[in-house]
Amino acid sequence: xxxxxxxxxxxxxAATETDDCPLPEVLALIGGKWSAQVLVELGRGPxxxxxxxxxxxxxxxxxxxxxxxxxxxxxxxxxTVYPDAPPRVEYATTALIDEIxxxxxxxxxxARHAAPAITAARQAFDEGRREA
Amino acid sequence: xxxxxxxxxxxxxAATETDDCPLPEVLALIGGKWSAQVLVELGRGPxxxxxxxxxxxxxxxxxxxxxxxxxxxxxxxxxTVYPDAPPRVEYATTALIDEIxxxxxxxxxxARHAAPAITAARQAFDEGRREA
DNA sequence: CAGCATCCGGGTCGATACTG
DNA sequence: CAGTATCGACCCGGATGCTG
Numbered sequence: 001x002x003x004x005x006x007x008x009x010x011x012x013x014a015a016t017e018t019d020d021c022p023l024p025e026v027l028a029l030i031g032g033k034w035s036a037q038v039l040v041e042l043g044r045g046p047x048x049x050x051x052x053x054x055x056x057x058x059x060x061x062x063x064x065x066x067x068x069x070x071x072x073x074x075x076x077x078x079x080t081v082y083p084d085a086p087p088r089v090e091y092a093t094t095a096l097i098d099e100i101x102x103x104x105x106x107x108x109x110x111a112r113h114a115a116p117a118i119t120a121a122r123q124a125f126d127e128g129r130r131e132a
Numbered sequence: 133x134x135x136x137x138x139x140x141x142x143x144x145x146a147a148t149e150t151d152d153c154p155l156p157e158v159l160a161l162i163g164g165k166w167s168a169q170v171l172v173e174l175g176r177g178p179x180x181x182x183x184x185x186x187x188x189x190x191x192x193x194x195x196x197x198x199x200x201x202x203x204x205x206x207x208x209x210x211x212t213v214y215p216d217a218p219p220r221v222e223y224a225t226t227a228l229i230d231e232i233x234x235x236x237x238x239x240x241x242x243a244r245h246a247a248p249a250i251t252a253a254r255q256a257f258d259e260g261r262r263e264a
Numbered sequence: 265c266a267g268c269a270t271c272c273g274g275g276t277c278g279a280t281a282c283t284g
Numbered sequence: 285c286a287g288t289a290t291c292g293a294c295c296c297g298g299a300t301g302c303t304g
Contacts, residue, residue: 022243023168023236029250031163033297036155049266060298065267075253086265087304096246103238104155110232111154117228118161121207165277181286192278197287218285219284 029074034059034067036104039093042077043101046092076100161206166191166199168236171225174209175233178224 030036034056041047041055053064068091071077076097082088162168166188173179173187185196200223203209208228214220 022247023172023240024165025247026239026243027159027163027168031159033156036159040155053266061267062299063297066297073254073257074250075257076250081266084265087267089266096249099246100239100242103235103242106235106238107158107232108155110235111158114228114231115154115157118206118208122205125205125207185286193287194279194289195277198277213286216285219287221286 029070029076030100030104032067032070034063035071038064038067038071039076039097039104042091042093043097046090049089049091052091161202161208162232162236164199164202166195167203170196170199170203171208171229171236174223174225175229178222181221181223184223 030039037056037059038052041052047055049064049068052068053059053061056064059067068077068079072079072091076094078092078094080090080092082090162171169188169191170184173184179187181196181200184200185191185193188196191199200209200211204211204223208226210224210226212222212224214222
C-alpha cells in the first residue's frame with residue numbers, strides 16, 4: 001500500500017479481519033493454470049473457441065473446454081451457439097467480470113513491477129542454500 | 133484501485149494488450165491453496181509458526197512449511213530465528229507485499245460481493261444440465 | 265468447427281511418524 | 285516449538301482419437 005489513502009485502512013481491516021474471507025474461493029476459480037488467461041483474452045472482446053485456442057498458446061482443447069465450462073458455470077462467461085454450418089460458438093464476458101478486471105490488472109501490474117525483485121530474491125535464496 | 137484514476141484506461145490497455153502478461157506467475161505464487169491465507173494472516177502482523185498453524189485452520193505442518201518456504205524464497209516473507217530455548221521463529225511480511233495488498237483486498241472484496249451471484253449461477257447451470 | 269471420451273504420468277496435498 | 289521425512293491418494297493437465 002504505497003499511497004495509503006484515508007479509507008484504505010478500513011478496507012484493509014474489513015478484508016483482513018473477517019475470518020470467512022473468501023479469497024481462497026476466488027483463487028480456486030481464477031487461479032487455475034488457464035482461467036486467468038482466458039479471462040484476459042475474453043476481456044478484449046468476444047471470441048470463438050478456436051480463436052481462444054490460438055490466442056492462448058500452449059493450451060489444449062481439453063483444458064480450454066474445462067476452463068470455459070467452469071467460467072460459464074460460475075456466471076463469468078456466456079456461451080452462445082449460432083445455428084450455422086459449420087457450427088459457430090462465441091464466448092463473451094458478463095457484467096460480473098467488469099468488477100474484477102481492475103483488481104486483476106492491478107495484480108498483473110504488480111507482477112510486472114515486482115518480477116525482478118522476486119527473481120533476485122530467489123537466486124539469493126537458492127545460492128544461500130547451496131553453500132550451506 | 134477503488135478510485136479509478138484518469139490513467140486507468142491506459143493501465144487497462146497496458147495490462148491487457150501485452151502478451152507477456154505475467155499474471156500466471158503471480159497466480160502460481162499466491163494462487164496455491166494456502167499462500168493467500170498465509171499472506172493475509174501475516175498481514176495482521178508478525179506471527180510464529182504455531183500461531184499461523186492455529187490461525188489458518190485446516191492447514192497441515194507440511195503445507196504451512198512449504199508455503200512459508202516458497203514465500204520466503206520469493207522475498208515476500210522474512211523468517212527470523214531467535215536463539216532461545218524453546219526455539220522461536222517469527223515470520224513477517226516484506227515491503228514487496230505492501231504493494232500487492234491492495235489488489236489482493238480488492239479481489240477479496242469482489243469475492244465477497246460476487247459470491248451470491250456465483251452461487252446462483254452455478255445452481256442454475258447445474259439444474260439446467262440435469263433436466264437436459 | 266467445437267467439442268467429448270479415454271488413458272496416463274506427474275505433481276499436490278494430507279496423514280503420520282520422527283527430530284533438534 | 286518448529287520443523288523434516290516418508291508414503292500414498294488424488295487430481296490436474298497433456299496426448300490422442302473420435303463425433304455432430
